[in-house]
Amino acid sequence: MTSIGTGYDLAVSTYSPDGRLFQVEYAEKAVDNSGTAIAIRTKDGVIIAVEKIVSTVLEIPGSSRRIFPIDHHIGFGSSGWVPDIKRLIGIARDEAWEHRKSYQMPIPPKMLADRVALYIQAYTLYSSLRPFGASPMMAGMHGDEPYLYLFETSGAYYGYWGCATGKAKQLAKTEIEKLDLSNLSTRDAVKEAARIIHTVHDDSKDRLFELEMSWVCKESEGKFTRVPQDLYNEAVEYAKHSNNDDMDDDEEL
């Protein structure tokens, strides 16, 4: 990537001769530097799990979270530059609240996704702007129906059953693909999400991390909230246990 920009990567308003926007791709690299974030959609809910890398033991546990509620029924999980994410969070919250005020009902996730994407996209049009170094995922409910979207740095977005961004996105995606998502219960999805984050976490590169998990589902009464503490503990236990099993397997080989 470094040498191939050759003058066409100085501004996001310029295409390269083969039709690429290097700044958008570089922004993607910025996202890939951050901790892994994954989301899993089941029949009746969505769960977001984030590997928040802790750079020093001096950091206060539970601070600077990387999962953000937007409205009662919608939340963002994030990878990338946290300040960039926070800008998008602000936009999303404003849009959601404006919708509530005007129509006295919650914004459908699809409509919010459209608006956030439009905003991200606008930052790929001007030489004076820098594209967002962020690739947030959005979990939400519309009635009883769960929705999950992942925004790319270009402003493109797609709906998913499961998605991953950040450092170990490839590995995480492979793990999510193994799950039977149409039959998985939301509680089990929480456990699997915890397991996947623990699995893909690279101890040799980042010693410390915190697992953040929030969900929106039937059990949370359609509200985007943190996963209840007992379920969280259970999931972490499950994650550690499965990873130890894997190691045992490795030793046997």
Added chain:
Amino acid sequence: MSALKPGETTIMAVKFDNGVVVGADSRTTTGSYIANRVTDKITQIHDRIFCCRSGSAADTQAIADIVQLHTQMFAVQSEELPPVKAVASIFQGLCYQNKNQLSAGIIVAGVDNVNGPSVYNIPLGGSIHEEDFAIGGSGSSYIYGYCDKVFKAGMSKDDCVEFVKNAVSLAMTRDGSSGGVIRMAVITKDNVERIFVPGNKMPEQYLG
């Protein structure tokens, strides 16, 4: 303008199992002169959402136009039929925020995919009330008794059409500010049917 003077009309909406019936008279007055004897006070906001307007014609037409615009934006952006509640809320927002300069009493009724049929009443101050049936305008004050006695939850479509026809015609004969013809619309999930009752074919009633 006295504050409690509602629009010089009779308007009405009733909910039934799978739809709503809306109805209105057709008289527009300036003082005691009938400026228009065949007014259409039932305004379509979207495919399956109508409103009945009472109060200043200028105000309510302007509001209905604005709401129509917002509703169409909402519909294309959400890619689905707009909920009646959303449309009623846009009306309510406008009526509340501009309550001092508006004279508008509006009934919003329609059908959507989430809540089915619903009726909302937005009276003068800009509050919003969901109801099984709603009546409004100056003529409505003469038919509260009739409506409370005759309305039954779970009436059929035909019952509702008869109910609206009778109620509006009763109001029209007692209220000098209401009259002309009855215009109605029956809104269901699949269809909108307009019903017209000419001024010389009103239901029978005691005339003294």
Added chain:
Amino acid sequence: MNSTEILNLKNQDVTENGTYKHTLQPIVTGTSVLGLKYKDGIMLAADCIASYGSLARFRNVQRLHPVGKATILAGSGDMSDFQHVQNLLEGVMLQEHCFDDEQEIGTKSIYKILSNVMYSRRTKVDPLWNKFIVAGIENGESFLGYVDLYGTTYQSPVIATGFGSHIAIPILRKYAEPRASDLTEAEASEILDNCMRVLYYRDARSFNKIQKAKVTSAGIEITEPYSLSTNWDFAESIRGYGA
């Protein structure tokens, strides 16, 4: 004030002499709400009617509005302003939700926010035409406060707005206030029913379809609408007008 200035005024009624007013009058209104402290918390009562002048126009209106998990806002006065306040507080609760700290804003804070709103609107000579009771439990302590269109506030073990402040307060003062800390739920409920009954007899804007609500350490509970028993038997034997 010149004509351009007058044209540019928003949300205000310009009068013929160039002054302006935006103070209005309540149009669709709710009558009294009552509240009292008892052993386990707070209990409130209100009827389900929104009047239009003397017309009993909307008879299915809930005037006891839950805000979060441990606070109730009871509103009398203009219903459109009441609904506006409900929306406003929904915004506050949403902001709270977005903090994601698993805490919820307390009753006292809600009361403070509301009284600030009420006072600032009256300072703009554009008041929200309501009298509110805010009730709830925060840190195990029950709270009962009043705030009105002027921004006036007070807290008391018994509160009533509107007609209730004339008719219900003496009853509440006698039966509820002295025993606030050991009133049982059944007693509290009965006292409120009795107040609402007298109000039904004597307040021409009241209606015999009421709701009660309580906030206890277990949370909020709002009853379905119900009617009170009334007595008219003594009227049968009354003849003439005493001459």
